[in-house]
Amino acid sequence: MVQEQIERAAEHLGIPRNAVEIMKRPKQALIVHFPVRMDDGTIRVFEGYRVQHNDAIGPTKGGIRFHPGVTLDEVKALSMWMTFKCGVAGLPYGGAKGGVAVDPHSLSEGELERLSRGYMEAVAQVVGPDKDIPAPDVYTNPQVMGWMMDTFSRLHGTFTPGVITGKPVVIGGSLGRSDATGRGCVTAIAEAAKDIGLQLQGASVAVQGFGNAGRTAAKLLANLGCKVVAVSDSKGALYDPSGLDLPRVIRAKEAGNLLDYGPQRIDSSELLELDVDILIPAALEGVITGANAPRIKARIVAEAANGPTTPEADRILHDQGIMVIPDILANSGGVTVSYFEWVQNLTNDYWSEDEVNQRLQRAMVKAYRHVRQTADQHQVDLRTAAFMIAMQRVYEAMKARGWV
Numbered sequence: 001m002v003q004e005q006i007e008r009a010a011e012h013l014g015i016p017r018n019a020v021e022i023m024k025r026p027k028q029a030l031i032v033h034f035p036v037r038m039d040d041g042t043i044r045v046f047e048g049y050r051v052q053h054n055d056a057i058g059p060t061k062g063g064i065r066f067h068p069g070v071t072l073d074e075v076k077a078l079s080m081w082m083t084f085k086c087g088v089a090g091l092p093y094g095g096a097k098g099g100v101a102v103d104p105h106s107l108s109e110g111e112l113e114r115l116s117r118g119y120m121e122a123v124a125q126v127v128g129p130d131k132d133i134p135a136p137d138v139y140t141n142p143q144v145m146g147w148m149m150d151t152f153s154r155l156h157g158t159f160t161p162g163v164i165t166g167k168p169v170v171i172g173g174s175l176g177r178s179d180a181t182g183r184g185c186v187t188a189i190a191e192a193a194k195d196i197g198l199q200l201q202g203a204s205v206a207v208q209g210f211g212n213a214g215r216t217a218a219k220l221l222a223n224l225g226c227k228v229v230a231v232s233d234s235k236g237a238l239y240d241p242s243g244l245d246l247p248r249v250i251r252a253k254e255a256g257n258l259l260d261y262g263p264q265r266i267d268s269s270e271l272l273e274l275d276v277d278i279l280i281p282a283a284l285e286g287v288i289t290g291a292n293a294p295r296i297k298a299r300i301v302a303e304a305a306n307g308p309t310t311p312e313a314d315r316i317l318h319d320q321g322i323m324v325i326p327d328i329l330a331n332s333g334g335v336t337v338s339y340f341e342w343v344q345n346l347t348n349d350y351w352s353e354d355e356v357n358q359r360l361q362r363a364m365v366k367a368y369r370h371v372r373q374t375a376d377q378h379q380v381d382l383r384t385a386a387f388m389i390a391m392q393r394v395y396e397a398m399k400a401r402g403w404v
C-alpha cells in the first residue's frame with residue numbers, strides 16, 4: 001500500500017528516480033528474540049522488531065505496537081508512513097516503528113513489565129534521543145513507555161527521558177500527549193468541514209476503534225456538537241441513530257466491556273457503511289477495501305488509524321466525492337506532541353497543557369492548509385498531496401546530505 005502511495009505521488013513530482021527508490025524501502029530492520037519470565041516460572045521467547053525507514057531529516061521516530069497480528073512487513077509499512085507523516089507535519093524527524101507479536105491482554109501486569117523492559121533492552125543499541133525515539137501505538141501506553149525509559153536510562157547510567165515519548169507526566173511526559181492524536185484529528189476534521197460546508201453542530205459520526213485515538217476524537221467531536229452515533233472496539237460495535245451517551249460508553253469500556261452499554265448493537269462491519277457525515281477509522285490497517293468502499297456513505301473519512309484505506313478503496317472513495325483526510329495528516333497530532341515532549345525533555349523547560357494544545361492547533365491547521373493548497377494546485381487527492389509535500393522534503397534533505 002505505502003509503496004503504491006509513494007509511486008502515485010512521484011508521478012506529480014520532479015524528483016529523480018533513485019530518490020524514489022530509496023524512499024520505497026526502509027534503511028534498516030532489527031529483528032530481536034528475547035526471553036521473558038512468565039508468572040508460572042516458564043520462559044517465553046518473543047520476536048520483536050524495530051524498523052528505521054529514513055533518517056535524512058533527523059533522528060527517526062515512531063511508536064511501538066504490542067498486538068498478536070504484528071508482522072515485520074506491517075512494521076516496515078508503519079515505519080514508512082512515519083517518515084511521510086513527520087515530513088508533512090514539518091517535524092525534524094525521519095520515520096521508524098516497532099512491534100512485538102503478543103496479546104498484551106493475556107499477560108499479567110508483571111509479565112507486561114518484563115516484556116516491555118526485555119524489548120527495550122533488546123533494541124537499546126539502535127534507539128536513543130538523537131538516533132531513534134519510540135512512542136506508544138496500539139496496545140502500548142504511558143506506563144509501558146515509563147518502564148522502557150527506565151530500562152534505557154539504567155543501561156546508560158543516565159536519566160534519559162528524551163529516548164521515548166508518551167511517558168507519564170511525572171517522569172518527563174508532556175501534558176496533552178494522551179489526547180494529541182484525537183485532538184489533532186478533530187482539528188483536521190473541523191478544517192475539512194469548513195471546506196465542504198459541513199456544519200459540525202448536529203453532524204453524525206461513527207468511530208471504529210475506541211482507544212487512545214478514537215475515544216478522544218469521539219469526545220472532542222461531541223464537545224463541538226456532533227452526534228456520535230456509532231463506536232466499536234475489538235469486541236463489537238454500538239449504534240444508536242439518536243446519538244450514544246458517550247460518558248456511559250466510556251464507563252462501560254472502562255469497566256471491561258464496551259458492549260455492556262446496552263442492546264444498541266450492530267455487526268462491526270456495518271459501522272463503516274453507516275449513513276453518517278463523518279467516519280473515523282481508528283483501529284487497524286486495511287479495513288476500507290475495494291469490497292466495502294462502494295457502500296461507504298460518509299462525507300468525510302478521517303483516518304485516525306494508520307493505513308485503514310487500501311489504494312483501490314482510495315480511488316473508489318475519491319470517485320464518490322468522499323473527502324479522505326489521509327492518516328499521515330489526520331493522525332499527525334500524536335507525533336507532533338511527541339516532538340513537543342522531546343523538545344521539553346532536551347531543554348528541561350516544561351509547558352502548560354494550554355500551550356501544548358495551542359501549538360498543536362496551529363501545527364494541524366498549517367499542515368492541513370498546506371496539503372489542501374497542494375491538492376488544489378495539482379488537482380490530486382489529499383493523500384497524494386500529503387505524500388508530495390513529505391517526499392519533496394525528504395528528497396531535499398537527501399540531496400543536501402549528498403545521498404542522491
Ligand SMILES: NC(=O)C1=CN([C@@H]2O[C@H](COP(=O)(O)OP(=O)(O)OC[C@H]3O[C@@H](n4cnc5c(N)ncnc54)[C@H](O)[C@@H]3O)[C@@H](O)[C@H]2O)C=CC1
Binds near residue numbers: 282
Ligand atoms: N496512539 C497514538 O498516539 C497514535 C495512534 N495512531 C494509530 O491509531 C490507531 C489506534 O491506535 P491507538 O488508539 O493508539 O490504540 P489503542 O490500543 O489505544 O486502541 C485501539 C483500539 O482499537 C480497538 N480495536 C482493535 N481491533 C479492532 C477491530 N478489529 N475493530 C474495531 N476496533 C478494534 C481496540 O479494542 C481499542 O479500542 C492505530 O492505527 C495507530 O497506529 C496513529 C497516530 C498516533
Ligand SMILES: O=C(O)CCC(=O)C(=O)O
Binds near residue numbers: 133136
Ligand atoms: O508519537 C510518536 O512518536 C509516534 C506515534 C505513532 O506511532 C504514529 O504516529 O503512528
